[in-house]
Amino acid sequence: MRHGKKINHLGRTAPHRKAMLSNMAASLIINKRITTTVAKAKALRKYVEPLITRAKEDTTHSRRMVFSYLNDKQSVKMLFDEVAEKIAKRPGGYTRILKTGNRLGDNADMCIIELVDYNEFLLQDDSAAKTKTRRSRRGGSTKAKAEETVATKSEETAPAAETKEEAPKSEDSTSEESTDEKKD
Structure with missing residues (x-):
């Protein structure tokens, strides 16, 4: 029984899981979106969102803490310089998971995990929806x-x-x- 066990082990040992999530988080920060399985994406979301929250406060301590998780200087620099500016006003929910179907080889559920503020197509749709006026069916004033x-x-x-x-x-x-x- 799995009472109180909240971590998805993903079929890996602890150091392998830690290295995999660290590499995936660095790739997500650099590329802004990656394709992976749904289980890995959900585990990555729990791993990367606290790091992005920590990046809002640009101090030496927070940079060192994030570096201890990511182990990649380039991704830490990009996180604190570029990503932190875009998400400064957002209270949470920095990532989005979009399911894409099943993988051909093993039929695994695949998805795209991306940073929310970097999807230009959805941002354009949101701005167009805000500028459109809503018409009611019963007639205007x-x-x-x-x-x-x-x-x-x-x-x-x-x-x-x-x-x-x-x-x-x-x-x-x-x-x-x-x-x-x-x-x-």
């Missing part, structure tokens, strides 16, 4: 309807007068005359 009707009435009266003067000169009247001649 009476003030807006009144303004629209006044505008349409004024547009209808001005062009209508011009079209009445041109109506006898239109091609429709000539086509009617030609059909009358054919009938006689």
Whole structure:
């Protein structure tokens, strides 16, 4: 029984698991997204999110603590310089897991784990959704309807007068005359 055992061991020994999560976290910080299995992604999320939270405070102590987990100077530098600026206002939830289907060889559940603030496609969709106004089905306010009707009435009266003067000169009247001649 697994009472109180919250760590997914991922079928590895403790030092192998620690090295694997360290390498995956460094790759995630450098590349902003990686493809892996769902189980590894969930374990990586628990591993990397506290490191990103620690990166919000740029001190020597926090850099050394993060380096003890990552063991990669380049990823630590990128985390504190680039990633920490983008996530400064975010209270948590720095990663997103997107399931992509099953792997061909062993049918393992695969996914993409990415840093939330670096997906340009989803950020563009969010900004477009915020700028779009929402329309209700039951109709808008009476003030807006009144303004629209006044505008349409004024547009209808001005062009209508011009079209009445041109109506006898239109091609429709000539086509009617030609059909009358054919009938006689």
